Amino acid sequence: MSGLADLHSHSTFSDGRLTPTQLIDLAHGNGVRVMALTDHDTVDGLPEALEAAGRYSDLTLIPGIEMSTDVPGNEVHILGHFIDRHDKAFLRRLEKFQESRRGRAQQMVEKLVQLGKPVTWERVQHFAGEGAVGRPHIALALVEAGHVASVNEAFHLYLSRTGPAYAERDRLNPDEVIELLRSVGGLATLAHPRELRAAGGLEDLLTGLKRAGLTGMEVYYQDYTPDEVEFFRRLAEKFDLLPLGGSDYHGLGNPQQREPGDIPLPMEPVERLVAIAREGGVLPRAQGPHAR
């Protein structure tokens, strides 16, 4: 395989601003030849993405998903690649997560009203469209109402985990999510580990995740510096995880945002991921951080 790879992106089916077709056209135009659509808690954008990718004979589209999980004091996002998007039990679980996202977004709207920064549920739903509702949609409603100047400011002032309008939603723990992804043939990758490194305890977390069946860790991500990339590359090696990554493109215009393909992810670990998936899915359960 040649060209660029990008294993993390969002469309209008969650909180991205481009439809799967627009996203794939943009990525292909940028030189991306292996790409994954990883919308939050939904696989509903995958049929359109697969169809759009099918128009390019030199583009491989990996069906993916991003799931949010909780650990004490922090949230851990896990990407699943090569999931079976038809599995009935999996789809029922995802529908529950969508419901929980809706209930939680309504709670956050309520909190904003109490804070004197009202937005309406109708406008939040408008920005979410047919997709899984998320905090970026509330942020867009806050910008529209003139309460903040940007999506970033909305997170900074109100919507972050420690912000005054934040509300929790149902989440699984990371081990449960890895098990769920593996149950539908998915290969699990820890997303954007920088915040987790800053919070401390990343190595302990990785020990547990590896035991639960983690396959990769994002090493190449958005604005990670060469030093950070080197740090996470070594950590991935230590825990026998594939060093993967992606742009996490949403098209929301955040300053840290990169275009699809604009990350220095080498093709070699991506080829290994594809090979593992072809060999029949998930790796055998590891006995320790170094076991295969």
Ligand code: AMP
């Ligand atoms: P949710 O899925 O509703 O918990 O929202 C999480 C999403 O919000 C992430 O995937 C990002 O797209 C976005 N997000 C999280 N933190 C920030 C931030 N500080 N600035 C802008 N967007 C953010």
Ligand code: ZN
């Ligand atoms: Zn997002």
Ligand code: FE
């Ligand atoms: Fe994420």
Ligand code: FE
């Ligand atoms: Fe993401």
